[in-house]
Amino acid sequence: MTTRTAAPVDAAALAEVDAAAFGTHAWSAAAVESELAAHGRIVLVADGTPLKGWASVAVSGDAADLTRLGVRPQARNAEVARSLLEDVAVRAREAGARRILLEVAEDNHPALRLYEDTGFVRIATRRRYYPGGVDALVMERAL
Ligand SMILES: CC(C)(COP(=O)(O)OP(=O)(O)OC[C@H]1O[C@@H](n2cnc3c(N)ncnc32)[C@H](O)[C@@H]1OP(=O)(O)O)[C@@H](O)C(=O)NCCC(=O)NCCS
Incomplete structure (x- = not known):
């Protein structure tokens, strides 16, 4: 599995992947463009x-x-996310960066398992963080 740095020209394709991955929770094309242009990403x-697939981190x-x-x-369960996560780390x-943090819905089992498998530990819970009242788990991994 090869990963590469995204370029501004990838914006439309990234928005399309995001829509496929997140469905109704997908980012707009404008939000994806902002992410690509944001400082420290x-x-x-x-x-x-x-x-x-795609992955983005904000380093500060x-x-x-x-x-x-x-x-x-269609590309899941083939270690694509694992590769993206390792490469962004x-x-x-x-x-x-010396640590990487994330938030994940406590009912998102595929993502939780991936993060636990790749060395993230739970450090906090944000109650009712997501629409519908789902809690977010804050997870951290030392780099
Ligand atoms: C979570 C997500 C990124 C995983 O992508 P993926 O490419 O399928 O993940 P990988 O193939 O790299 O899997 C790595 C590990 O994740 C876990 N995993 C992946 N899919 C899983 C599933 N359907 N059920 C349970 N665990 C799963 C496994 O632990 C797997 O390890 P293994 O290969 O040793 O079994 C993908 O399901 C996705 O895009 N989901 C929707 C968006 C989302 O929820 N993003 C995360 C927001 S915090």
Whole structure:
């Protein structure tokens, strides 16, 4: 599985992958473009035709926040997300981060299992953080 840094020209394809991955919770094309342009972001894509998935982290000082991770349903369970996560972690460390943080819905079992398998630990719960009253788990991994 190869990943590469996303370019501005990837914006429309990333929005399409995001829609496939997140459905009604997808980001708008404008939100994806903003993410690509935002300061301190590291955005990677899992290459393929069409793109298989994408991940973005925001690095600030010694902390990196995973802002997005999505894989197209047809490309799931083939370690695409794991590769994206490992590669953004390496890149975040190179950019100075020493820990990576994320928020995940406590009922998102595939994502939770992936994060637990890749060394993230739960450090906090944000009650009723998501629409519908679902809690968010805050997870952290040292880099
Ligand atoms: C969560 C998501 C990114 C996982 O992508 P993926 O490419 O299928 O994940 P991987 O194949 O790299 O799987 C890595 C690990 O995740 C877990 N996993 C993946 N799919 C799973 C599933 N359907 N059920 C349970 N665990 C699953 C497994 O632990 C797997 O490890 P294994 O390969 O040793 O079994 C993908 O399901 C997705 O895009 N979901 C919708 C968007 C989303 O929820 N993003 C995360 C927001 S916090």
